[in-house]
Amino acid sequence: MIPVMDTERLKGLLEKLKDGKMEVDDVVEKLRHLPFEDIGFACIDHHRQLRRGFPEVIYGRKKKTEHIVLIMEKMVEKGENVLVTRLSGKKADKIKKHFPESIYFPDAQILTRVVRPVEGKAKGTILVVSAGTADIPVAQEAAITSQFLGNKVKTLFDVGVSGLHRILENIETIMGASVIIVVAGMEGALPSIVGGLVDKPVIAVPTSAGYGASFGGVSALLGMLNSCASGVTVVNIDNGFGAGYAASLINRI
Numbered sequence: 403m404i405p406v407m408d409t410e411r412l413k414g415l416l417e418k419l420k421d422g423k424m425e426v427d428d429v430v431e432k433l434r435h436l437p438f439e440d441i442g443f444a445c446i447d448h449h450r451q452l453r454r455g456f457p458e459v460i461y462g463r464k465k466k467t468e469h470i471v472l473i474m475e476k477m478v479e480k481g482e483n484v485l486v487t488r489l490s491g492k493k494a495d496k497i498k499k500h501f502p503e504s505i506y507f508p509d510a511q512i513l514t515r516v517v518r519p520v521e522g523k524a525k526g527t528i529l530v531v532s533a534g535t536a537d538i539p540v541a542q543e544a545a546i547t548s549q550f551l552g553n554k555v556k557t558l559f560d561v562g563v564s565g566l567h568r569i570l571e572n573i574e575t576i577m578g579a580s581v582i583i584v585v586a587g588m589e590g591a592l593p594s595i596v597g598g599l600v601d602k603p604v605i606a607v608p609t610s611a612g613y614g615a616s617f618g619g620v621s622a623l624l625g626m627l628n629s630c631a632s633g634v635t636v637v638n639i640d641n642g643f644g645a646g647y648a649a650s651l652i653n654r655i
Contacts, residue, residue, distance in 0.1 A: 416429075451482065457485075458477070461486075463489070467497065474500070481518060484514065484517075486513040487543065494513050509538065510545075510546050514546070520550070521552065523654045524552050524650070526554070527555070528545075528580065529556050529575065529581070530544050531558045532558070532559045532585045532586070533560075533563070533584075533587065536587060540609045540640050541557065544643070553649070553653055563591045569592070581603050582603070582604050584597075585609060586606070589625050590622025593636075594626075597629060608620075620639070623636065623639055
């Protein structure tokens with residue numbers, strides 16, 4: 403297995419070449435799939451770990467199961483951890499036959515295959531907050547993504563503005579986080595409430611939960627974009643993964 407290339411491994415490789423402990427051809431073999439590996443239907447970005455600090459993530463929806471398996475095989479072969487998002491339970495069952503060590507999280511529709519421990523570069527705790535129980539699947543996607551990327555994660559579910567005392571009851575937990583992801587549907591008001599209470603980055607995630615005039619999450623999205631709480635950042639509708647990824651980058655600073 404050729405290990406995934408990150409900054410420390412690249413430095414070590416070049417040091418061995420410099421010290422005469424490795425031949426040029428051996429170094430070339432280890433680097434030849436940088437920046438990507440073309441397998442016909444996909445170009446796998448093995449360079450992403452080195453470039454961004456996290457490996458490439460597989461978007462599972464509308465991909466053929468056999469294609470996901472092939473991509474995973476190439477990533478695991480290089481020692482890369484694998485995260486597959488938006489994956490149905492039916493596809494996950496088939497994938498687990500090839501990768502029995504993988505773990506599937508049905509609520510979040512995420513599958514993970516951890517090849518090696520994630521290096522602990524996170525500085526603090528990411529808190530994932532959901533307004534209602536209908537928002538939990540998206541919140542779980544954010545939480546599991548954050549955990550997969552090496553963060554300590556706490557969750558706080560069903561504390562929306564229809565019962566504001568619930569969020570105030572947990573103010574110490576909220577204030578103790580380094581980054582806060584707030585997931586809400588309906589009118590999407592909760593990120594503004596949280597953003598007005600803390601001095602931490604707040605990432606707002608609108609969800610498609612709501613009645614007709616919510617327009618599948620557009621109302622929540624617009625409400626969050628127009629937040630009067632300074633510093634609230636908004637990702638796309640139902641994009642828990644994007645929020646978890648962004649929070650992980652912030653938490654490394």
